[in-house]
Amino acid sequence: MAEFIVTIEADSAPQIVLGQILLGGTVTALKLEKRKLVSVSELVAKYGYSDETIRTKCISINQGSNGKHMYDPDAADALLRNPKFRRGSRRKN
Structure with missing residues (x-):
């Protein structure tokens, strides 16, 4: 019997459980790997800053x-999603 590895990248966990029959095979193990570090150029492409x-x-x-x-x-996402990138003084009406 052969073992196949499928990699899924998503914002939330997929609905896969142990013992589930998926694509003609049975799921025997689930493993979550932490993503590697990202560079500034990847963050520029994602956020536009x-x-x-x-x-x-x-x-x-x-x-x-x-x-x-x-x-x-994950830490960069938490810092960059906060929209407090304003310069100058507040506008007075």
């Missing part, structure tokens, strides 16, 4: 050197 803005906001979670900025994708 400039690389300087991302480096500034994520300076506290930088796990790379000063030349190569690498971030945990």
Whole structure:
């Protein structure tokens, strides 16, 4: 009997259980792997902010050197989804 590995990337967990028959085979093991670190260019493509803005906001979670900025994708997501990127004073009516 052969073993096949299927990789699924999603924002939420798929509805797969042990013992389920899936694609002609039985699911015998489930394993969640933590994603590797992401670079500034990947975060620029995902969020649309400039690389300087991302480096500034994520300076506290930088796990790379000063030349190569690498971030945990979950922590960077939490910091960059917060829409507090405003400059200047508040508008007065």
